[in-house]
Amino acid sequence: MFAGIWDYSDVKGEAVPSFAILTDEPNELVAPYHDRMPVVLGDAERWLDLDTTLDDVEALGPERFAVRAVNPAVNKVAEKSIDAIERAA
Numbered sequence: 001m002f003a004g005i006w007d008y009s010d011v012k013g014e015a016v017p018s019f020a021i022l023t024d025e026p027n028e029l030v031a032p033y034h035d036r037m038p039v040v041l042g043d044a045e046r047w048l049d050l051d052t053t054l055d056d057v058e059a060l061g062p063e064r065f066a067v068r069a070v071n072p073a074v075n076k077v078a079e080k081s082i083d084a085i086e087r088a089a
Contacts, residue, residue: 001041002022002039003041003057004022006019021038022038023038024037024039024059025037027059027065029066029067030062039057040064041057041059
């Protein structure tokens with residue numbers, strides 16, 4: 001589960017739900033490829049507890065991730081084909 005936040009934004013006088021996925025510095029697996037990564041929660045219940053502070057939240061460690069090659073099309077917003085996320089040959 002990704003750590004995220006949400007609230008309502010005022011868009012032309014209308015309350016519209018808005019959200020964001022929180023990012024942080026990359027772990028050692030992601031760092032060679034990108035300068036940030038989503039915060040992947042180790043304990044979703046703790047994140048959802050209103051008394052929990054950001055300092056109390058722990059992200060999953062790199063041992064829970066795997067790096068694999070994928071089709072470069074995954075970086076294109078316009079790409080809609082599910083085949084693009086299959087493993088690269």
